[in-house]
Amino acid sequence: MYTKKVDLKLTVISVVLVLILAINGFLLLNVFSDIRTKKGQGFSEAKEYALSLVEYHERVAKDWGVIEYSAVQNSLSKFMYDINLSTNNDELARIVLNQGSDVQSVIRREAEARQANIILSLISYDQRISSVVDPKRIGVSFNSAGELRINDEGLLAAETKVSIEEYVDSIPVLWERNLEVEVENGVARLTTFRSVEEREQSLKSEVDSLKAEIESLRIASGHAEMSGEGLTIRLYDNPDEFGNLYIVHDSDLRELVNELFSAGATGISVGGRRLTTTSSIRCVGPLIHVDYEPISVEPIVIQAVGNVENLESALALYVRSFIEPRGIVYQIDNEEKLTLPAYARRR
Structure with missing residues (x-):
């Protein structure tokens, strides 16, 4: 004391x-x-x-x-x-x-x-x-x-x-x-x-x-809106006359999303739907579903919030190795401010 x-x-x-x-x-x-x-x-x-x-x-x-x-x-x-x-x-x-x-x-x-x-x-x-x-x-x-x-x-x-x-x-x-x-x-x-x-x-x-x-x-x-700098990526199908070699598949989106998260993306949406740790991306017939809901294609729009330089650097190698050789058309835009929607439950 x-x-x-x-x-x-x-x-x-x-x-x-x-x-x-x-x-x-x-x-x-x-x-x-x-x-x-x-x-x-x-x-x-x-x-x-x-x-x-x-x-x-x-x-x-x-x-x-x-x-x-x-x-x-x-x-x-x-x-x-x-x-x-x-x-x-x-x-x-x-x-x-x-x-x-x-x-x-x-x-x-x-x-x-x-x-x-x-x-x-x-x-x-x-x-x-x-x-x-x-x-x-x-x-x-x-x-x-x-x-x-x-x-x-x-x-x-x-x-x-x-x-x-x-x-x-x-x-x-x-x-x-x-x-x-x-x-x-x-x-x-x-x-x-x-x-x-x-x-x-x-x-x-x-x-x-x-x-x-x-x-x-x-x-x-992913359960609330997120805003920040980032990238908007648009992917377009480019099929040949024999099949779907140049069509964007669910596996392409999953790999692209993984690359973005590995590069430090803090939030990602695919086709306007916010991804969470339990989100799924898969093909159902000719459609691509995100969390069991079909998304728009032509283009498929992916948006990612994060450090732009890091995201662009990660995408450069992925695009050269997996996107360009298959003839898939893409567009990548640098965004000063993106707003990703909150996750929406399946209807």
Whole structure:
């Protein structure tokens, strides 16, 4: 257990900031009361007074290092926008009381999340963390009285504890913070949060990350549209008078598709149908089916998204070896942007 009593400076800063928050709440109530009592008189002055609160919140957010955060910017922008749109004292008073409180909550939430993430990064930079395999817990708590406790089970280097102490010394602490970090397989992550707001923000970030990952997987697997640079290849039959020696067969398409995937294609469609890992290409009589559906021919259109140079290089050898000797007519176009459709189930 690492315990540190921080000097008087931190306590003084914390007390001052507590007073600032108290004054801030008083200002909101005072503005609300003042605007309500004017009842239509001095509305422009009341609006200027309300806008000064936006500037005040901007200064607080800047002092706490979160002025550039999107949530803070959006909250401040909405506060200012609604103030400017207000048309009477009653409406303005409601905006000041309700949204002023909301802005404070957002700034506090983002400041708490920022502090937690910085402490997490200080722990993550400790070289000893990379050697931890089995799950371990590290607890960090600090309060406005200047008390800092680190329960690390002997995991952290002394330098890391000093870095955490110096950081806590430098930030405003208005209430007790309790952070818990789990370390496993060399990775540290936050597992507990001081407030419901922090937990909500963390869960939202996790959900957004999972949504992005799911969408990425859907695109890569062919179950969502894909866009990017690539090639469009058109193949035409060129039969001779005796048979189908120069007709494009299903095997030609399979080999061509394999060449494209081997060259790094991230997505391919054949005849307008997106290929997946379970797709089939085969002849059914005179027709070519992709995933059991017939596709248009003359030409057969293959589109591939990927690095154009790599795709062209792979195709050059394949075309010279297997397409041109059989007289099959082809056309290859470089595309700056292709959009492949999502996989469609069999009707």
